[in-house]
Amino acid sequence: xxxxxxxxxxxxxxxxxxxxxxxxxxxxxxxxxxxxxxxxxxxxxxxxxxxxxxxxxxxxxxxxxxxxxxxxxxxxxxxxxxxxxxxxxxxxxxxxxxxxxxxxxxxxxxxxxxxxxxxxxxxxxxxxxxxxxxxxxxxxxxxxxxxxxxxxxxxxxxxxxxxxxxxxxxxxxxxxxxxxxxxxxxxxxxxxxxxxxxxxxxxxxxxxxxxxxxxxxxxxxxxxxxxxxxxxxxxxxxxxxxxxxxxxxxxxxxxxxxxxxxxxxxxxxxxxxxxxxxxxxxxxxxxxxxxxxxxxxxxxxxxxxxxxxxxxxxxxxxxxxxxxxxxxxxxxxxxxxxxxxxxxxxxxxxxxxxxxxxxxxxxxxxxxxxxxxxxxxxxxxxxx
Numbered sequence: 001x002x003x004x005x006x007x008x009x010x011x012x013x014x015x016x017x018x019x020x021x022x023x024x025x026x027x028x029x030x031x032x033x034x035x036x037x038x039x040x041x042x043x044x045x046x047x048x049x050x051x052x053x054x055x056x057x058x059x060x061x062x063x064x065x066x067x068x069x070x071x072x073x074x075x076x077x078x079x080x081x082x083x084x085x086x087x088x089x090x091x092x093x094x095x096x097x098x099x100x101x102x103x104x105x106x107x108x109x110x111x112x113x114x115x116x117x118x119x120x121x122x123x124x125x126x127x128x129x130x131x132x133x134x135x136x137x138x139x140x141x142x143x144x145x146x147x148x149x150x151x152x153x154x155x156x157x158x159x160x161x162x163x164x165x166x167x168x169x170x171x172x173x174x175x176x177x178x179x180x181x182x183x184x185x186x187x188x189x190x191x192x193x194x195x196x197x198x199x200x201x202x203x204x205x206x207x208x209x210x211x212x213x214x215x216x217x218x219x220x221x222x223x224x225x226x227x228x229x230x231x232x233x234x235x236x237x238x239x240x241x242x243x244x245x246x247x248x249x250x251x252x253x254x255x256x257x258x259x260x261x262x263x264x265x266x267x268x269x270x271x272x273x274x275x276x277x278x279x280x281x282x283x284x285x286x287x288x289x290x291x292x293x294x295x296x297x298x299x300x301x302x303x304x305x306x307x308x309x310x311x312x313x314x315x316x317x318x319x320x321x322x323x324x325x326x327x328x329x330x331x332x333x334x335x336x337x338x339x340x341x342x343x344x345x346x347x348x349x350x351x352x353x354x355x356x357x358x359x360x361x362x363x364x365x366x367x368x369x370x371x372x373x374x375x376x377x378x379x380x381x382x383x384x
Contacts, residue, residue, distance in 0.1 A: 007161070010158065010161040010162075013161060017154040020147050020151035021210065024209065025206055027143045034140055035196070039276045039278045134195075141198075144202060148186060162222070170368075174211055175209060178204075180243070181243075197248065235308050246364055255277075260351055263282070291343060294336065298337070302333065325372075336360045342356065
């Protein structure tokens with residue numbers, strides 16, 4: 001009886017994982033649609049503001065010419081011209097103010113907030129100005145919550161079917177890791193408006209689920225003896241959480257590089273292209289928030305390394321044995337430690353910090369995929 005229930009739950013897990021993947025695909029499309037439409041709206045607003053500025057400049061030139069003629073004609077005319085000039089400036093200022101209230105580009109708004117003009121948090125400023133007119137984004141977030149619930153049911157049912165925690169092989173680690181990425185992103189949305197990174201997060205989650213299903217299919221099976229420990233729950237759960245955070249910061253680092261390149265082109269008057277980046281914060285804002293998340297992820301990974309050493313001592317009688325998995329876990333820690341140190345003490349800001357963050361995440365991916373599948377060792381638990 002119990003065996004039949006386990007088989008049924010295992011089948012349900014596979015079906016719900018498929019439903020979750022399909023829903024994440026729709027979420028990805030919705031986020032992309034939102035980015036495209038919102039970027040187009042911001043582009044129209046920027047074009048209108050440029051036209052207003054050009055008209056203001058022409059009026060100012062005309063007012064200056066009239067003022068010069070009036071000075072030659074007499075003081076009465078001068079007074080009239082000054083009045084008209086003041087009126088022109090007042091109307092121009094009103095137009096500029098209206099343009100600011102209708103919404104600047106996200107990059108401009110974040111820069112204003114950072115300067116402390118309004119005294120509000122930069123992400124709250126984005127929320128205040130732009131959230132109310134983005135139905136596609138609200139649909140995407142709602143669908144992502146539904147996908148997360150389907151995903152969570154699939155992961156939990158897999159664990160109940162196996163009568164253990166569902167992260168004992170690469171299939172389960174990948175599906176659970178994808179669940180954590182989606183969960184961390186949704187929780188963060190309650191505090192910061194990170195919808196601009198939604199396409200990359202939902203896309204990465206979808207890739208992880210496809211990778212688990214296609215490359216790492218593993219039937220429900222009992223734990224290997226070396227994994228039968230409460231440290232599996234502690235060590236691997238923290239590692240999954242850290243990997244989820246690093247996935248989000250990787251997406252933000254890629255956006256930072258693209259936004260930095262666009263900002264440089266705009267500064268020189270070149271055609272920046274990549275119009276969707278209008279809906280993305282400035283590269284400085286992306287870098288700062290990515291650093292905060294990486295700080296949390298680094299603490300989690302440090303605990304992962306320490307917990308793994310303690311578990312190794314209990315399982316094999318030594319804290320460190322230069323196993324391939326142990327070495328690459330330390331390599332990941334070293335890269336992120338270098339990122340933290342270089343940015344805090346050496347002033348490695350901008351693109352250099354983004355590249356270090358990307359390098360750290362690539363090491364995480366290498367540690368999870370290549371090390372687990374190609375290198376023999378005590379940590380070869382891929383289940384393949």
